Amino acid sequence: xxxxxxxxxxxxxxxxxxxxxxxxxxxxxxxxxxxxxxxxxxxxxxxxxxxxxxxxxxxxxxxxxxxxxxxxxxxxxxxxxxxxxxxxxxxxxxxxxxxxxxxxxxxxxxxxxxxxxxxxxxxxxxxxxxxxxxxxxxxxxxxxxxxxxxxxxxxxxxxxxxxxxxxxxxxxxxxxxxxxxxxxxxxxxxxxxxxxxxxxxxxxxxxxxxxxxxxxxxxxxxxxxxxxxxxxxxxxxxxxxxxxxxxxxxxxxxxxxxxxxxxxxxxxxxxxxxxxxxxxxxxxxxxxxxxxxxxxxxxxxxxxxxxxxxxxxxxxxxxxxxxxxxxxxxxxxxxxxxxxxxxxxxxxxxxxxxxxxxxxxxxxxxxxxxxxxxxxxxxxxxxxxxxxxxxxxxxxxxxxxxxxx
Amino acid sequence: xxxxxxxxxxxxxxxxxxxxxxxxxxxxxxxxxxxxxxxxxxxxxxxxxxxxxxxxxxxxxxxxxxxxxxxxxxxxxxxxxxxxxxxxxxxxxxxxxxxxxxxxxxxxxxxxxxxxxxxxxxxxxxxxxxxxxxxxxxxxxxxxxxxxxxxxxxxxxxxxxxxxxxxxxxxxxxxxxxxxxxxxxxxxxxxxxxxxxxxxxxxxxxxxxxxxxxxxxxxxxxxxxxxxxxxxxxxxxxxxxxxxxxxxxxxxxxxxxxxxxxxxxxxxxxxxxxxxxxxxxxxxxxxxxxxxxxxxxxxxxxxxxxxxxxxxxxxxxxxxxxxxxxxxxxxxxxxxxxxxxxxxxxxxxxxxxxxxxxxxxxxxxxxxxxxxxxxxxxxxxxxxxxxxxxxxxxxxxxxxxxxxx
Numbered sequence: 011x012x013x014x015x016x017x018x019x020x021x022x023x024x025x026x027x028x029x030x031x032x033x034x035x036x037x038x039x040x041x042x043x044x045x046x047x048x049x050x051x052x053x054x055x056x057x058x059x060x061x062x063x064x065x066x067x068x069x070x071x072x073x074x075x076x077x078x079x080x081x082x083x084x085x086x087x088x089x090x091x092x093x094x095x096x097x098x099x100x101x102x103x104x105x106x107x108x109x110x111x112x113x114x115x116x117x118x119x120x121x122x123x124x125x126x127x128x129x130x131x132x133x134x135x136x137x138x139x140x141x142x143x144x145x146x147x148x149x150x151x152x153x154x155x156x157x158x159x160x161x162x163x164x165x166x167x168x169x170x171x172x173x174x175x176x177x178x179x180x181x182x183x184x185x186x187x188x189x190x191x192x193x194x195x196x197x198x199x200x201x202x203x204x205x206x207x208x209x210x211x212x213x214x215x216x217x218x219x220x221x222x223x224x225x226x227x228x229x230x231x232x233x234x235x236x237x238x239x240x241x242x243x244x245x246x247x248x249x250x251x252x253x254x255x256x257x258x259x260x261x262x263x264x265x266x267x268x269x270x271x272x273x274x275x276x277x278x279x280x281x282x283x284x285x286x287x288x289x290x291x292x293x294x295x296x297x298x299x300x301x302x303x304x305x306x307x308x309x310x311x312x313x314x315x316x317x318x319x320x321x322x323x324x325x326x327x328x329x330x331x332x333x334x335x336x337x338x339x340x341x342x343x344x345x346x347x348x349x350x351x352x353x354x355x356x357x358x359x360x361x362x363x364x365x366x367x368x369x370x371x372x373x374x375x376x377x378x379x380x381x382x383x384x385x386x387x388x389x390x391x392x393x394x395x396x397x398x399x400x401x402x403x404x405x406x407x408x409x410x411x412x413x414x415x
Numbered sequence: 416x417x418x419x420x421x422x423x424x425x426x427x428x429x430x431x432x433x434x435x436x437x438x439x440x441x442x443x444x445x446x447x448x449x450x451x452x453x454x455x456x457x458x459x460x461x462x463x464x465x466x467x468x469x470x471x472x473x474x475x476x477x478x479x480x481x482x483x484x485x486x487x488x489x490x491x492x493x494x495x496x497x498x499x500x501x502x503x504x505x506x507x508x509x510x511x512x513x514x515x516x517x518x519x520x521x522x523x524x525x526x527x528x529x530x531x532x533x534x535x536x537x538x539x540x541x542x543x544x545x546x547x548x549x550x551x552x553x554x555x556x557x558x559x560x561x562x563x564x565x566x567x568x569x570x571x572x573x574x575x576x577x578x579x580x581x582x583x584x585x586x587x588x589x590x591x592x593x594x595x596x597x598x599x600x601x602x603x604x605x606x607x608x609x610x611x612x613x614x615x616x617x618x619x620x621x622x623x624x625x626x627x628x629x630x631x632x633x634x635x636x637x638x639x640x641x642x643x644x645x646x647x648x649x650x651x652x653x654x655x656x657x658x659x660x661x662x663x664x665x666x667x668x669x670x671x672x673x674x675x676x677x678x679x680x681x682x683x684x685x686x687x688x689x690x691x692x693x694x695x696x697x698x699x700x701x702x703x704x705x706x707x708x709x710x711x712x713x714x715x716x717x718x719x720x721x722x723x724x725x726x727x728x729x730x731x732x733x734x735x736x737x738x739x740x741x742x743x744x745x746x747x748x749x750x751x752x753x754x755x756x757x758x759x760x761x762x763x764x765x766x767x768x769x770x771x772x773x774x775x776x777x778x779x780x781x782x783x784x785x786x787x788x789x790x791x792x793x794x795x796x797x798x799x800x801x802x803x804x805x806x807x808x809x810x811x812x813x814x815x816x817x818x819x820x
Contacts, residue, residue: 026468026471026472029472060491063491064495064498067435067495067498067499067502068498068499068501068502071498071502072497072498072501074508075495075498076494076498078493078494079491079495081490082487082490085483085484085486085487085490086465086468086487088483089481089483089484090472090480090484092477093473093476093477093480093481093484094472094473097473097476097477106483108558109558109559130558153513153535155511
């Protein structure tokens with residue numbers, strides 16, 4: 011008998027039939043004798059529908075009000091699942107963010123969890139009642155409704171699991187787990203049985219959409235083992251856990267790609283202190299997250315500066331680049347939004363030198379030019395032309411021995 | 416400069432265009448310098464849609480969960496109106512029932528307001544911010560979301576106006592006010608300029624759908640003048656106020672009818688103590704509200720007992736009547752669901768004897784048989800055959816001098 015947290019994403023609760031399917035799974039766990047907290051997302055499409063409604067009012071709707079509007083999505087799923095469970099004679103109660111309560115900061119649209127007071131959840135569990143929690147939402151110290159950002163229900167689940175010291179946190183989604191590469195791109199991609207938090211974090215931060223980054227940070231910080239699995243099958247998924255010696259010691263665990271960035275270059279800017287700050291201060295002020303930055307020094311006392319931003323911010327960032335470029339005397343400012351970032355990730359590369367060289371050689375053999383490179387302790391990313399993205403992923407998947415036999 | 420509470424019903428906020436229309440009206444009041452609390456219903460059709468969704472899960476969904484589900488309807492409207500107002504540079508904040516807070520009892524689906532802590536609303540008003548309150552909802556002492564029953568947003572509005580000691584409470588709806596009769600039935604019906612709480616209460620309780628009964632009780636108890644008017648025009652509506660000497664002294668203010676009841680008769684039951692209790696105890700236990708009751712004593716020591724119930728409960732009540740009738744030796748038990756109740760209402764009848772006689776004579780002239788009669792101090796109701804309902808209302812409207820000239 012354990013305490014299990016189960017989280018079901020939007021496609022898993024997309025309609026009443028699927029909610030019934032989820033209820034049957036929850037009922038199975040409950041009848042086994044486990045205590046159970048279930049976290050749900052909005053039904054697939056609902057959040058986008060609500061955003062569309064808000065945009066009819068205003069292109070940039072008030073953030074506080076938007077959060078209170080979006081929160082209805084998860085509220086709807088939580089109540090429907092709770093009433094489905096009670097109609098199956100499984101005692102269940104829905105709890106919204108303010109009822110749990112999931113206390114966050116005031117940052118509407120992207121609030122961070124500060125504290126979770128799980129007293130009410132605990133009382134329900136003591137009565138052998140399933141707590142069905144609306145994910146993605148919380149409330150700030152003034153009682154305003156906040157939301158945790160896209161994919162925030164993952165974070166709700168892991169944070170509640172941490173607060174309850176749950177025995178397991180299961181994230182049910184529409185894929186069977188975490189793969190060595192996107193199976194749509196690499197037919198020979200394999201499901202990973204166990205992956206450590208650090209690798210999952212790197213993969214989430216470079217575009218693998220399985221888990222929200224912040225949920226992995228939470229899981230790592232509080233050492234909550236997360237089981238990513240499909241709500242449409244009983245197949246075991248991927249365990250995301252603390253690194254241990256028993257873990258398969260592969261050099262590279264996964265190959266990923268991301269086509270969501272664009273590149274901006276300022277050519278021949280003066281190579282003097284303060285220039286980078288001149289450029290990136292207004293970019294940051296515009297709320298744009300810069301990913302990669304490269305500065306190449308030229309002999310002439312000039313330097314080329316290149317950086318990448320999300321595609322949605324490309325035009326804004328380019329305009330800022332041109333303004334600042336004019337002020338500081340850049341020779342030219344230009345951009346490119348037909349780029350892709352391919353990455354290899356693996357804790358094994360800490361103890362295996364030469365992974366970068368092997369990656370570059372592999373890409374070279376395929377005739378793919380590398381535009382930018384960035385690395386972390388357990389990841390190497392290369393920016394390339396977008397049209398080569400799939401080819402690069404396939405070649406690297408084979409190079410690092412990940413292909414299924 | 417006053418403190419105004421404005422409530423907008425479902426048809427007034429049915430879509431984004433109508434919400435904009437409401438926002439313009441609110442903005443006008445705000446710019447005049449008034450402090451403003453706006454209460455909104457769910458967009459027309461939304462509540463029924465949510466009930467339909469819940470019924471897909473279960474015919475009798477868990478009441479606590481249904482309330483939390485239905486509450487999303489008003490939450491959606493409140494946030495959309497608040498963001499519309501902020502986009503027009505009118506400071507506005509949405510507040511849900513738990514945020515106001517509207518404290519109720521635990522009776523899910525039909526909760527009664529126990530207390531309203533308007534501190535948060537007052538703080539917003541002090542900052543010259545419009546408080547947009549989700550109507551129809553509250554929360555109980557444990558923080559569970561509750562709803563106030565059909566039309567509950569009227570009650571939210573009046574109760575909040577009472578708690579704030581507002582200068583006015585305006586109920587915006589899709590009709591221009593309270594009429595002497597349904598204009599669809601009586602083309603010569605006139606809008607009533609002023610009506611007192613007692614009359615409005617009688618009219619609400621016999622099926623006039625303009626205001627929820629409980630909202631009128633609240634208005635009367637706390638003496639909150641209510642202005643019922645249309646959100647689609649600037650025309651003055653009907654003032655619902657405390658009775659005063661300046662009020663038009665008509666004998667009858669309005670004629671109404673109601674086709675929602677059915678009649679059940681138990682013939683020749685023993686005329687002994689306890690018989691009525693034998694019948695009405697199981698009816699009450701089934702949650703059925705009995706309206707009219709008549710008992711006619713016969714010479715033989717037997718009595719006929721007739722009562723009316725809502726049409727939706729007709730079959731259940733008839734079955735109970737037949738069971739009990741068999742036990743107590745009734746000669747026959749039968750019912751009729753093709754009946755109507757026509758009523759005349761007016762505080763003037765307190766001081767004018769003979770109103771009942773005039774009503775009966777008028778119906779007799781039209782050849783309409785009266786099946787049952789019930790009266791209050793300011794109302795007389797007659798049960799008749801349903802097919803005569805419109806004729807009866809028209810004849811009584813003329814008889815009591817209500818026709819527009």
